Structure formats: structure tokens, C-alpha cells
Amino acid sequence: MQLLISPASPFVRKVRVLLREADLLGTVEEVTVSTSPLNSAPEVVAANPLGKIPALIRADGPAIYDSRVITRFLDDHAGAGLYPQSRIWEILTLEATADAIMDATVAMSYETRLRPEAEQSKDWIEAQWGKAARGIAAVNSRWMSHLTGPLNIGQIAMACALSYIDLRHDARGWRDDNDALARWHADFSRRDSMVETVVD
Numbered sequence: 001m002q003l004l005i006s007p008a009s010p011f012v013r014k015v016r017v018l019l020r021e022a023d024l025l026g027t028v029e030e031v032t033v034s035t036s037p038l039n040s041a042p043e044v045v046a047a048n049p050l051g052k053i054p055a056l057i058r059a060d061g062p063a064i065y066d067s068r069v070i071t072r073f074l075d076d077h078a079g080a081g082l083y084p085q086s087r088i089w090e091i092l093t094l095e096a097t098a099d100a101i102m103d104a105t106v107a108m109s110y111e112t113r114l115r116p117e118a119e120q121s122k123d124w125i126e127a128q129w130g131k132a133a134r135g136i137a138a139v140n141s142r143w144m145s146h147l148t149g150p151l152n153i154g155q156i157a158m159a160c161a162l163s164y165i166d167l168r169h170d171a172r173g174w175r176d177d178n179d180a181l182a183r184w185h186a187d188f189s190r191r192d193s194m195v196e197t198v199v200d
Helices: 010-021 042-047 067-078 085-114 122-147 153-168 179-188
Strands: 002-005 029-032 055-057
Touching (some): 002 010, 002 042, 010 067, 010 153, 067 085, 067 153, 085 122, 085 153, 122 179, 153 179
Antiparallel strands (some): 002 055
């Protein structure tokens, strides 16, 4: 199998971390592509008509896409247990919260990096940050117990979401008033899978 990636994407990183945690690097080849929302690479469009990454190309079926579909498929393929049935709804909600933080902060990046300055909307950027900030605060106040214990996809997704903010929006200071989550993230970021997928 081949995974089409752009390493800076937090959605891609979530899958790359899972590959390492589930010992799938010998099964899935990571293929870096040069693509953007304004000009999707042909190989990405061939795998995903929406032109988004990550996309997983399989030998025995059509390519699959959306990071949550890919991680669920790879977890099942490896039998890694990152979606434990005993807490499945909580873990899926935590993953969805992390993905929503990614959506909002990636949208902020697109607004500032892809649009001319005169056309950028500060209101749009602040609205997106508001979504991310509320999600972060909710995890810090309500979801910390689900970030402990055996490794699960919610933990991976949240770590990747927060690391993306560090990469693109560090000045926002997400750690302010989120001490528990900040401590958890510092610890989780030391995992080999996170260290090996860092983008400078």
C-alpha cells in the first residue's frame, strides 16, 4: 500500500504516527507529493477526487481517503487496538474534536498563506481560532482522563492537532490556562512516533 502525504499536514501526521505505533512501515510506503488546495497534484486527484491528502492506495481495492477512514482501516489491518470498543464513543468524539481543531487551524493557515493580504479576513481567522480555542479548553477541562491509559487514536489525533498549532500558530499561546493538556502534550511528544514525524 502507498500513503500519499505532505508531511506538514496534521491529518497526514496522524496517519504517519499510527503507522509507526502499529508497526506498519513495512506494509505502507509513504509517498510525498507536492500539492496544494489551489492546485491538487494529479496523483492525489486520481486517488481522491476531492484532491485532499492523505489518501491510501491499496492493491486490492479502490483508494480510501479522509484521515479518520484511513486510521480506522489501518488499525483494523494491524489489529492495533487503537479504537477499543470499551470506550469507542468517547474516543471517537475525542478524535473528532482533534480533527475539528485541525480543520480550523489549517483554515487559518490557508487564509494567511494562500490569499493575498488585502483579501484576507481577520474576522474569519479569529472565528476559526475561536473554534480551536474552545475545543482545546474543553479537552483540558473535560477529557483529560481519556488522554491517559493505553494508547488510542484520540491521543494521537490530539497530539497532532496541538503540534500543528505549535508549527503554524505558536503565537496564539494555546497552553495558556490549559496546564494539564500542555503537560500531557509535552510528555506525549517524546514518543518515538512523534519525534520521527516532526516537521520544522
